[in-house]
Amino acid sequence: MSIQSSMQALTERYPPSMKRISEIVVARPQVVLELTITELAKLCQTSEATIVRFARTLGFAGYAALKLQMAAELAAETAQLGADSSYGSDIAPTDSLAETVAKISGSELFGIRETAASLDLDTLQRVIDAVAGAQRTLAFGVAASNMGARDLREKLLRVGRVALGFTDAHDAISSASLLGADDVVIGFSHSGQTREVCELLRVARAGGAVTVAITNAPESPVTRDADLTLLTSVRETTFRSGAMASRIAQLTIVDYVFVGVARTSYESSVEALRTSRESLARLRGER
The missing domain is CATH 3.40.50.10490 (Glucose-6-phosphate isomerase like protein; domain 1)
Structure with missing residues (x-):
């Protein structure tokens, strides 16, 4: 299971501090690539130690390993779905019908692949x-x-x-x-x-x-x-x-x-x- 899917599956089981991290990262996974552990902790109103514990619940030794794997995962999704499509991204009120169809079809196809894998x-x-x-x-x-x-x-x-x-x-x-x-x-x-x-x-x-x-x-x-x-x-x-x-x-x-x-x-x-x-x-x- 991918990092993002794992986080979404585990979100409801996390304590409040980790749940905030999960919700923020699931909503915008690029934040892991863009922020240092200190910056992410501040954004999530938690501590660096909690960020590390969060990474470990996903099977990583720490934040650096999580960031590295997230970068690879997002790159793979972009290669398969295209730069304009984000797997799991929500339907926005400004999306055209074509964009809505692309998001839904891309997400469902990727979901089948990830489930099989x-x-x-x-x-x-x-x-x-x-x-x-x-x-x-x-x-x-x-x-x-x-x-x-x-x-x-x-x-x-x-x-x-x-x-x-x-x-x-x-x-x-x-x-x-x-x-x-x-x-x-x-x-x-x-x-x-x-x-x-x-x-x-x-x-x-x-x-x-x-x-x-x-x-x-x-x-x-x-x-x-x-x-x-x-x-x-x-x-x-x-x-x-x-x-x-x-x-x-x-x-x-x-x-x-x-x-x-x-x-x-x-x-x-x-x-x-x-x-x-x-x-x-x-x-x-x-x-």
Whole structure:
């Protein structure tokens, strides 16, 4: 995960002094390149020692190492997206329609790339194996995150898997409480804070089901009762918060899981897709 995505994912978990640093740097990452540690500390109304501790939460020895890596990261983003486009930058009221389209498309494409590049393939394989061997798979998320859950359920149904999906949290949690060791429960929460999804995974795990969290926030509440965690890597902004960038990244992971499961029984999956498509032929006017 990039420095900027890591900061955004961790912001809500930081104490107030570090949260101020994170919010300022996420809003304008170039500030790290432009300011000394003393200047940044003054801007963030904190101490140089806190700046160093902040850098260490991101895996760096200190501010100098953070600055060096940030310079490389911003240069790479400029090379891929162009000098006039900033990944994760917000939509401004003065932006033209063309600029708005460029910002959204560039950010979503980069989010998919970053999610793929940072994905733990061993964990992904374990999720695929669990779903492939499951008697039932329950997928659930709240609001925009329910789109990913619904998409996974529908894809699994198309290849003959038993998949459950709900729009009501009470229905989802009560159903999860009845699942066991032969079942898988997958919770979607971009923020990692969604109470309903946390409770879903807690109840499912207590009953013995394999639990999976799909989130943008490592070590967040939603991961506490997850046997396996798949991380997206996107940066949300005012207009895209919890609705666009996160949704695209979640759907990307859904595709990875679905194709992986389908490949475990390739011939039967292809036949199931053909059969289910033909069952709808009359409705499409093909017969």
